[in-house]
Amino acid sequence: MEPIVKEEAQKEIDKFAGTPVYVHLETTNGAYASHFNAQAHNVGAFIRNANVTYEHGKIISTGGGYRVGLKLELGWVYAEGLTDYEVDEQNRLLMAGHDEQGRLMVALEISETPFAHEADYHE
Amino acid sequence: MSKRVIVIFPHPDDETFGAGGTIASLVEEGAHVTYWCGTLGEMGRNMGNPVFANRETLSIHRKRELEEAVSVLGIDVVHLGYRDKTIEFEPLEEMVTHLRTKLEEEKPDLVLTHYPGYAVHPDHDALGRAAVEAVKEMEEPPELWLHAISNDSEKDLGEPAIARDISNYWDTKWKAIRTHLSQADGMVDLLNREDQLERMKTERFYTGDQLR
Numbered sequence: 236m237e238p239i240v241k242e243e244a245q246k247e248i249d250k251f252a253g254t255p256v257y258v259h260l261e262t263t264n265g266a267y268a269s270h271f272n273a274q275a276h277n278v279g280a281f282i283r284n285a286n287v288t289y290e291h292g293k294i295i296s297t298g299g300g301y302r303v304g305l306k307l308e309l310g311w312v313y314a315e316g317l318t319d320y321e322v323d324e325q326n327r328l329l330m331a332g333h334d335e336q337g338r339l340m341v342a343l344e345i346s347e348t349p350f351a352h353e354a355d356y357h358e
Numbered sequence: 359m360s361k362r363v364i365v366i367f368p369h370p371d372d373e374t375f376g377a378g379g380t381i382a383s384l385v386e387e388g389a390h391v392t393y394w395c396g397t398l399g400e401m402g403r404n405m406g407n408p409v410f411a412n413r414e415t416l417s418i419h420r421k422r423e424l425e426e427a428v429s430v431l432g433i434d435v436v437h438l439g440y441r442d443k444t445i446e447f448e449p450l451e452e453m454v455t456h457l458r459t460k461l462e463e464e465k466p467d468l469v470l471t472h473y474p475g476y477a478v479h480p481d482h483d484a485l486g487r488a489a490v491e492a493v494k495e496m497e498e499p500p501e502l503w504l505h506a507i508s509n510d511s512e513k514d515l516g517e518p519a520i521a522r523d524i525s526n527y528w529d530t531k532w533k534a535i536r537t538h539l540s541q542a543d544g545m546v547d548l549l550n551r552e553d554q555l556e557r558m559k560t561e562r563f564y565t566g567d568q569l570r
Binding site: 236259261263265266267270273281319321323327329331333336337338339340342344350351 | 401403404405406407408409412413414415417443478479480481507508509543
């Protein structure tokens with residue numbers, strides 16, 4: 236992954252507009268947040284392979300990172316805190332936000348084909 | 359016949375961080391040890407530092423890292439095929455049957471897993487619970503060693519019956535930790551604190567009769 240270049244990311248977002256896509260959306264502060272800090276609360280959510288079609292999408296710079304919003308016919312897909320991106324060899328747009336130690340805090344990924352869903356390896 | 363040990367944890371690296379020294383010492387004592395790894399850690403948030411993995415490639419890295427780690431520890435690995443972060447949502451009875459059937463084939467002398475309810479990560483608690491139930495259902499149940507992590511474990515459960523000084527196997531454990539490159543940095547930071555390092559050189563386990 237590389238630091239997001241807004242104009243390039245916008246072009247990639249535009250490419251998927253108007254066609255059915257699979258979305259992986261995720262945020263987490265880790266499974267150990269409250270183990271290391273009793274005041275902290277473990278928070279996380281993910282949805283994998285939401286099958287949506289967005290009319291348009293936009294990426295907004297926040298100074299330290301980026302927000303992305305995808306407008307659906309009946310709703311929105313939204314992510315804040317994105318910092319890095321890549322288009323992988325399967326032409327999927329992968330975006331993520333990492334903290335100063337490289338830990339993933341948020342991810343938004345868009346693909347024309349489903350993301351691997353079952354465990355990747357069966358004995 | 360050599361002692362047969364099955365280690366059951368959900369993530370690539372649990373075997374090393376939680377029990378690497380113990381595993382290395384059991385291997386040196388002549389035991390045949392197999393790691394049954396529940397998932398590939400697909401949903402981990404450590405992506406290397408600097409970042410070299412992403413959500414879609416993380417499992418490939420972690421599987422490869424685990425292959426190196428088990429080679430350092432001198433053990434085999436079997437993948438159970440569950441998905442990271444979702445174990446607690448699988449039907450418990452199905453997992454228990456899955457594990458009991460496999461355990462009855464292997465007939466281990468010792469099973470090492472997480473102490474359910476005291477292992478912090480939901481996957482640890484869920485797979486530990488299934489493993490404990492599977493062992494309980496066996497006609498000739500193996501010995502159970504249970505790794506607890508949560509801060510309140512000693513307050514609730516008392517002292518673990520087993521405390522293994524693994525100083526002599528620290529080099530092996532360290533080498534195995536380093537193979538888990540995508541995940542190791544957080545742990546390595548922790549080890550820079552002298553008190554934590556000393557703690558890591560003793561591995562503690564509750565026994566089956568300490569279950570409540």
